[in-house]
Amino acid sequence: MEELITIENIVKKDNKGNPILKGISAKVMEGELITIIGPSGSGKSTFLSLMNKMADPDSGIIRFKGKPYHELNVLELRKKIGMVFQMPTMLSGTVRDNLLIGPKLFRQTLTEKEIDNLLEQVALPKTLKDQDARSLSGGQKQRVSLARTLANQPEILLLDEVTASLDPNSSLEIEELIQTLHQQQGKTILWVSHNLKQAKRVGQYTWVIADGKIIEKGHTNEVFEHPQHEVTREFIATSFDEEVENE
Numbered sequence: 001m002e003e004l005i006t007i008e009n010i011v012k013k014d015n016k017g018n019p020i021l022k023g024i025s026a027k028v029m030e031g032e033l034i035t036i037i038g039p040s041g042s043g044k045s046t047f048l049s050l051m052n053k054m055a056d057p058d059s060g061i062i063r064f065k066g067k068p069y070h071e072l073n074v075l076e077l078r079k080k081i082g083m084v085f086q087m088p089t090m091l092s093g094t095v096r097d098n099l100l101i102g103p104k105l106f107r108q109t110l111t112e113k114e115i116d117n118l119l120e121q122v123a124l125p126k127t128l129k130d131q132d133a134r135s136l137s138g139g140q141k142q143r144v145s146l147a148r149t150l151a152n153q154p155e156i157l158l159l160d161e162v163t164a165s166l167d168p169n170s171s172l173e174i175e176e177l178i179q180t181l182h183q184q185q186g187k188t189i190l191w192v193s194h195n196l197k198q199a200k201r202v203g204q205y206t207w208v209i210a211d212g213k214i215i216e217k218g219h220t221n222e223v224f225e226h227p228q229h230e231v232t233r234e235f236i237a238t239s240f241d242e243e244v245e246n247e
């Protein structure tokens with residue numbers, strides 16, 4: 001399997017010069033589904049935002065298929081490495097209009113059949129394409145948001161807490177859709193999740209980010225069942241307790 005993203009010792013500072021990411025190195029291989037967990041404020045979202053060049057590291061290098069990010073066209077990169085966020089933002093217009101946004105950036109369009117296929121991939125009825133996107137439910141908006149990213153046929157999906165704003169049923173449905181994309185289409189996925197049960201359920205590999213560093217990475221079951229790092233042990237124990245209390 002090809003090495004898609006290579007991350008070499010990246011440091012990212014906040015606007016006051018304090019480091020948020022303190023030297024992260026890692027590799028993402030084609031077809032992997034990696035869940036990223038860690039305490040609040042540890043740098044997970046910042047890390048993900050560097051992966052599709054929404055921000056640049058202060059030092060270190062990120063490569064896509066061996067090519068440094070700074071040599072790549074940003075739009076092309078974001079087409080190949082798509083991102084979905086916690087809060088699905090619908091632009092004004094219909095579901096169809098929203099799905100056409102990405103291709104339009106490349107002076108391309110989608111046929112009705114392609115639109116139908118995208119809706120099918122995210123388990124939305126075709127009839128929804130003429131509906132005002134802003135009138136949809138939270139779960140439907142997140143599906144459209146996912147379909148909008150898929151319209152660019154990305155090789156990698158970056159998911160930042162994509163089920164956190166959804167009710168438990170919608171959350172599970174989105175989770176299943178993403179797993180299907182991984183299993184049936186072999187999509188490579190980096191998935192930041194606060195929900196540890198979800199991170200454990202869906203992950204093939206898990207990275208733990210704490211205080212701006214990856215302190216642990218490995219097969220998901222290993223990381224959850226036999227964490228090597230004391231911070232991981234504590235984080236998993238306390239977070240699972242909180243999740244149980246919140247149910």
Ligand SMILES: Nc1ncnc2c1ncn2[C@@H]1O[C@H](COP(=O)(O)OP(=O)(O)OP(=O)(O)O)[C@@H](O)[C@H]1O
Binds near residue numbers: 020043047
């Ligand atoms: N643009 C910014 N300017 C200044 N500080 C920032 C900026 N973005 C993030 N930070 C800080 O960097 C740290 C890491 O934030 P980040 O959102 O990446 O963490 P996180 O692990 O995703 O947190 P959470 O789990 O709560 O979403 C935090 O202390 C945050 O306040």
